[in-house]
Amino acid sequence: DAGVTQSPTHLIKTRGQQVTLRCSPKSGHDTVSWYQQALGQGPQFIFQYYEEEERQRGNFPDRFSGHQFPNYSSELNVNALLLGDSALYLCASSWGTGGGYTFGSGTRLTVV
């Protein structure tokens, strides 16, 4: 039983570029949440997708957008990348929108 799968594992982008990160939830899970984890910090909530809609959003600018597909997988898009966007991006899935999330191993994004 595969857990949460994220791709790619590492990515280097140039300031101003756009990036798309991908997440496949754990089997049986229908909800995907995205988190940004800066070095030495705890994860910060970006947004949550359920039934292909953004259900809740954290304190992140509109440059951060997402999508959920009918098979529950999800994408995180970040436009106009800034150096400060360098972080580990974590995807977490759950059944329903409550707690008990299962996290993926993350995508390490470096913006240069």
Add this chain to the structure above:
Amino acid sequence: GQQLNQSPQSMFIQEGEDVSMNCTSSSIFNTWLWYKQDPGEGPVLLIALYKAGELTSNGRLTAQFGITRKDSFLNISASIPSDVGIYFCAGLTGRGNNDMRFGAGTRLTVKP
């Protein structure tokens, strides 16, 4: 927004010792969770607490949901080298709010 204050920031202990870490908040949470994160991995759920006063164990780990709903602690008994990692507390306010807040983490080092 709700902030979680986690302490201590780091701990250096001898194998076999017991460990205690805690998390406090100025706001009420209806769910408290404890995660462990190893290098290069996403957080892994250790214990979830859903009711004020609840005391829950998972092997050598014990966590409690504070009566005021503004704090939680995690104890690890008889530490072993594989306990090394970063431990995060997280809280959910519930009532449809799925923005899971994380503490900054406690980095645990266990000396054999």
